[in-house]
Amino acid sequence: MGIEVTGLLGLILLILNIWAIVSTISSRAGVGPKVLWIVLILILPLIGFILWLLLGPKAAR
Numbered sequence: 001m002g003i004e005v006t007g008l009l010g011l012i013l014l015i016l017n018i019w020a021i022v023s024t025i026s027s028r029a030g031v032g033p034k035v036l037w038i039v040l041i042l043i044l045p046l047i048g049f050i051l052w053l054l055l056g057p058k059a060a061r
Contacts, residue, residue: 005046014045016049017048020037020049020052021041023056024052025038027057028058029057033057037052
């Protein structure tokens with residue numbers, strides 16, 4: 001009994017997760033934290049994105 005996100009909400013979540021991964025890759029964080037954030041976003045898409053938004057590394061400007 002997991003949470004299933006389909007349709008338009010699923011597409012929006014996919015786009016947000018891709019944005020989070022790209023931002024994580026371009027951040028100033030070390031390799032280890034980058035890998036952990038990307039794995040978290042991929043394994044738990046909704047919760048991982050919310051955690052990344054609140055606690056994740058900031059993108060390099």
